[in-house]
Amino acid sequence: MAKKRNAFYAQSGGVTAVINASACGVIETARKHKDRIGKLYAGRNGILGALEEDLIDTSKESAAAIAALRYTPSGAFGSARYKLKSLEQNRAEYERLIEVFKAHDIGYFFYNGGGDSADTCLKVSQLSSAMGYPLQAIHVPKTVDNDLPITDCCPGFGSVAKYVATSIREAGFDVESMAKTSTKVFVLEVMGRHAGWITAACGLASEAAGEAPHILLFPEIPFDQDKFIAKVDATVKRAGFCVIGVSEGLQTADGKFLSDAGLRDAFGHAQLGGVAPVIANLVKEKLKLKYHWAVADYLQRAARHIASKTDVAQAYAVGKAAVELALKGHNAVMPAIVRKSNKPYKWSVGTADLAKVANVEKKMPRDFITADGFHITAKCRTYLGPLIQGEDYPPFRNGLPRYVRLKNVAVPKKLGTPFKL
Amino acid sequence: MAKKRNAFYAQSGGVTAVINASACGVIETARKHKDRIGKLYAGRNGILGALEEDLIDTSKESAAAIAALRYTPSGAFGSARYKLKSLEQNRAEYERLIEVFKAHDIGYFFYNGGGDSADTCLKVSQLSSAMGYPLQAIHVPKTVDNDLPITDCCPGFGSVAKYVATSIREAGFDVESMAKTSTKVFVLEVMGRHAGWITAACGLASEAAGEAPHILLFPEIPFDQDKFIAKVDATVKRAGFCVIGVSEGLQTADGKFLSDAGLRDAFGHAQLGGVAPVIANLVKEKLKLKYHWAVADYLQRAARHIASKTDVAQAYAVGKAAVELALKGHNAVMPAIVRKSNKPYKWSVGTADLAKVANVEKKMPRDFITADGFHITAKCRTYLGPLIQGEDYPPFRNGLPRYVRLKNVAVPKKLGTPFKL
Numbered sequence: 001m002a003k004k005r006n007a008f009y010a011q012s013g014g015v016t017a018v019i020n021a022s023a024c025g026v027i028e029t030a031r032k033h034k035d036r037i038g039k040l041y042a043g044r045n046g047i048l049g050a051l052e053e054d055l056i057d058t059s060k061e062s063a064a065a066i067a068a069l070r071y072t073p074s075g076a077f078g079s080a081r082y083k084l085k086s087l088e089q090n091r092a093e094y095e096r097l098i099e100v101f102k103a104h105d106i107g108y109f110f111y112n113g114g115g116d117s118a119d120t121c122l123k124v125s126q127l128s129s130a131m132g133y134p135l136q137a138i139h140v141p142k143t144v145d146n147d148l149p150i151t152d153c154c155p156g157f158g159s160v161a162k163y164v165a166t167s168i169r170e171a172g173f174d175v176e177s178m179a180k181t182s183t184k185v186f187v188l189e190v191m192g193r194h195a196g197w198i199t200a201a202c203g204l205a206s207e208a209a210g211e212a213p214h215i216l217l218f219p220e221i222p223f224d225q226d227k228f229i230a231k232v233d234a235t236v237k238r239a240g241f242c243v244i245g246v247s248e249g250l251q252t253a254d255g256k257f258l259s260d261a262g263l264r265d266a267f268g269h270a271q272l273g274g275v276a277p278v279i280a281n282l283v284k285e286k287l288k289l290k291y292h293w294a295v296a297d298y299l300q301r302a303a304r305h306i307a308s309k310t311d312v313a314q315a316y317a318v319g320k321a322a323v324e325l326a327l328k329g330h331n332a333v334m335p336a337i338v339r340k341s342n343k344p345y346k347w348s349v350g351t352a353d354l355a356k357v358a359n360v361e362k363k364m365p366r367d368f369i370t371a372d373g374f375h376i377t378a379k380c381r382t383y384l385g386p387l388i389q390g391e392d393y394p395p396f397r398n399g400l401p402r403y404v405r406l407k408n409v410a411v412p413k414k415l416g417t418p419f420k421l
Numbered sequence: 422m423a424k425k426r427n428a429f430y431a432q433s434g435g436v437t438a439v440i441n442a443s444a445c446g447v448i449e450t451a452r453k454h455k456d457r458i459g460k461l462y463a464g465r466n467g468i469l470g471a472l473e474e475d476l477i478d479t480s481k482e483s484a485a486a487i488a489a490l491r492y493t494p495s496g497a498f499g500s501a502r503y504k505l506k507s508l509e510q511n512r513a514e515y516e517r518l519i520e521v522f523k524a525h526d527i528g529y530f531f532y533n534g535g536g537d538s539a540d541t542c543l544k545v546s547q548l549s550s551a552m553g554y555p556l557q558a559i560h561v562p563k564t565v566d567n568d569l570p571i572t573d574c575c576p577g578f579g580s581v582a583k584y585v586a587t588s589i590r591e592a593g594f595d596v597e598s599m600a601k602t603s604t605k606v607f608v609l610e611v612m613g614r615h616a617g618w619i620t621a622a623c624g625l626a627s628e629a630a631g632e633a634p635h636i637l638l639f640p641e642i643p644f645d646q647d648k649f650i651a652k653v654d655a656t657v658k659r660a661g662f663c664v665i666g667v668s669e670g671l672q673t674a675d676g677k678f679l680s681d682a683g684l685r686d687a688f689g690h691a692q693l694g695g696v697a698p699v700i701a702n703l704v705k706e707k708l709k710l711k712y713h714w715a716v717a718d719y720l721q722r723a724a725r726h727i728a729s730k731t732d733v734a735q736a737y738a739v740g741k742a743a744v745e746l747a748l749k750g751h752n753a754v755m756p757a758i759v760r761k762s763n764k765p766y767k768w769s770v771g772t773a774d775l776a777k778v779a780n781v782e783k784k785m786p787r788d789f790i791t792a793d794g795f796h797i798t799a800k801c802r803t804y805l806g807p808l809i810q811g812e813d814y815p816p817f818r819n820g821l822p823r824y825v826r827l828k829n830v831a832v833p834k835k836l837g838t839p840f841k842l
Contacts, residue, residue, distance in 0.1 A: 011598075014599070014603075015595055015598050015599060017591075045601040045602065046602075048601065048602070072594070073591050073594055073595065074591075074594035074595045074597065074598040074599075075598035075599070076598070077598075078598050078599075078601060079598055079599055080599075080601060080602040080603075081599070081602045081603045082602050162820055162821075165820070165821055166726050166821055166822055167720045167723075167724070169821060169822065169824070170438075170494050170495075170719075170720065170723035170724055170725060170726065170822070170824075171718075171719040171720055171723050173493070173494055173495035173723060173824060174436055174494065174495045174719045174722065174723040175719065176495065177432075177436050177495040177496035177497070177498075177499050177500055178435070178436060178495075178496070178499075178500055178501075178502070180466040180469065180499060180501060181466065181467075181469065181501040181502045181503050182435075182501075182502045183719075186719060188720075204819075204820070204821065205821060207819065207821075274695070274698055276716075277695055277698075292718050292719055293716070293718060294716050294717060294718035294719060294720050295697075295714065295715050295716045296715060296717075296720070297592075297713050297714060297715035298591075298592040298595045298596065298604075298607060298713055298715060299588045299591065299592055299609075299715050299717065299720075301595065302588075302591035302592050302594060302595040303588070303591055304591060305587050305591065305727055306726055306727065308820065385819065385820070387820075388819075388820035388821070389819075389820045390820065391814070391817055393812070393814070396812055398625075398628065398806060398809075398810075399583055399586070399625070399729065399806070399809035399810045399811065400583075400586055400587055400590060400625065400626060400628075400809070401587055401590065401591070403590070403591075403594060
């Protein structure tokens with residue numbers, strides 16, 4: 001029988017409405033296998049917790065607290081934007097990880113993140129093997145950007161998709177009812193700097209012809225100002241109003257972000273961020289139409305109150321599968337969502353080789369975007385539709401979502417050697 | 422027995438998540454009194470519909486469609502930002518209204534709006550009386566700004582309050598979990614140009630010490646840059662992060678809106694709107710901290726998916742009460758929410774004299790804001806808390822809220838005389 005060893009779980013990169021549901025899946029499943037997995041430690045602030053030997057003992061949390069992770073957005077143990085350098089550039093960092101793992105008898109490494117962390121997870125697996133330290137490294141997929149390869153979709157994305165589609169539908173109703181005497185053009189800026197998946201999800205709100213949103217601006221399609229203005233003009237003339245979803249990563253043909261369009265405050269300081277005001281201003285300058293704009297920013301990825309039930313289930317499932325894969329002896333793999341059918345939507349969890357996942361970015365296929373570049377196709381709807389299915393409301397108290405805060409009790413240090421990041 | 426006459430209903434000003442719930446209350450109640458109220462007409466695009474004799478026959482809508490108004494945001498018949506001038510300045514407009522009412526035998530005028538429309542409603546009542554035309558004018562309160570006097574709160578506000586409190590709590594969890602290596606300061610801009618009620622509602626999210634939001638910037642408190650920066654600095658040093666809710670109407674001591682702080686694009690065009698980026702930029706300039714900002718804009722007032730159950734019930738109740746007041750012979754009044762007790766929260770619908778409502782703006786009392794001007798007091802929580810109680814989710818289809826679109830069948834014109842607005 002395999003030796004009982006401890007496990008380490010860390011959250012990486014931008015958090016989502018459901019990354020804690022994956023944590024819940026990992027922890028609850030590990031607790032069911034106490035014969036094989038001893039303690040499950042979490043990294044405080046993600047991988048920094050491992051580097052700094054700042055581990056959290058998840059066994060100190062009640063079953064109820066862990067269950068509440070399923071409906072709590074954000075990263076319960078802290079996440080980090082910290083990309084380990086290449087093995088050649090900073091081998092010391094990887095060796096430090098192995099040193100900490102060794103000190104705490106960690107045999108399982110669960111890393112919950114996007115493309116960068118898949119790469120880190122793979123490298124940790126390779127180095128531990130080269131160093132003769134037995135470690136199984138499993139990547140747990142997470143990213144609102146939906147840009148990981150192999151997996152049909154990425155946990156975290158479905159909930160953002162549901163949020164932006166719901167929000168732009170609601171704002172569309174609002175603008176439509178006021179357009180006669182007030183705002184004619186409304187612009188909603190959404191995330192997705194390189195891939196237009198979230199922008200595409202806005203398009204789900206327009207189920208019938210003429211419904212908002214009327215125009216989507218994808219990062220994959222270079223911004224053509226004249227064509228855009230003509231489209232807005234035609235839409236307002238036809239429908240009386242125009243609702244636009246725009247990616248924060250919208251670029252001109254020469255690769256410049258529109259959000260860096262040179263906004264300056266009264267003192268001449270560069271004003272960073274915000275493609276929505278740039279687009280709205282353009283509409284005003286060219287067409288003299290009254291506009292409003294919104295920037296959803298973190299609200300969209302934190303909006304657990306309107307999470308997709310499908311997304312929550314998948315986030316939990318990949319966490320659970322990660323532990324099961326580890327127990328079956330897998331290493332350097334990632335549980336991946338496999339689409340079995342569209343109608344009815346059926347999915348299962350398969351296994352992806354990390355070497356094929358790391359550092360590959362999945363953008364929107366061209367045939368998911370209409371020929372004019374301003375909306376999504378039926379093929380895209382078929383893909384996106386199932387991902388926003390179902391509601392999974394958190395419990396409320398005093399009129400507000402009751403999210404959990406863990407105790408996050410530190411594990412006594414064994415090394416005691418500081419590590420400089 | 423009183424003569425059977427027709428009724429006219431119109432929506433006015435910025436729409437809300439629950440103004441259609443008031444419409445639902447008006448229409449369903451009118452339908453129960455067919456012995457007294459004949460047809461219920463709605464104004465297409467609010468009062469413009471009356472001026473242009475563009476009436477909608479609500480009797481063409483099914484009971485199911487009218488019931489669906491209860492969970493559909495925006496203005497189902499179209500609303501208008503159109504303020505009638507004073508009687509002295511444009512008596513012709515008021516006379517035209519009476520002319521259209523007369524042509525369609527309208528004896529009941531239900532006007533659903535904020536302070537301006539209360540004033541219009543009162544004037545229409547006065548002029549019809551002066552002209553010897555029998556009309557009962559009842560104002561139905563609605564405004565996300567919560568700034569009407571006499572009524573304890575305004576339908577529309579509770580749902581925005583629930584949305585902003587939920588959103589800033591969720592974003593707060595997000596920022597807190599990432600702050601070690603990423604964003605330290607997050608700014609959410611909310612509505613309420615003159616009154617800080619919505620900003621105050623953000624504060625409900627911080628139920629325990631140290632919870633987000635940490636700082637609120639009210640339109641009632643002149644912005645003191647040095648004090649604000651010192652507060653952000655202290656908060657980040659203590660908590661590791663800082664979440665800020667700011668009113669779009671934040672002003673400096675000399676009455677200048679911060680959103681007009683002089684942002685210009687690369688071509689020198691003024692960039693309108695957005696106090697959040699101005700505040701965020703200030704934090705970056707002074708404290709060199711990484712920031713993010715969001716502008717909720719129309720998303721907040723259209724967010725029917727996270728409406729307050731209390732608010733929906735009150736919106737329906739004032740619509741219902743308006744019809745009942747009319748049937749009892751009232752004129753130039755407004756149904757008002759009366760708070761009976763806080764724990765448990767109990768309310769009823771009373772009656773306010775329109776002369777006391779029109780053109781009075783209720784701002785936040787100073788004792789609802791903490792001494793330092795940056796948060797809400799316990800007294801404010803006691804007032805606001807009940808207004809966001811309960812969830813009232815709309816039905817969903819294909820993963821999205823299923824909102825109704827009415828047929829909005831036009832009533833044949835009787836006058837045929839055009840009216841120039």
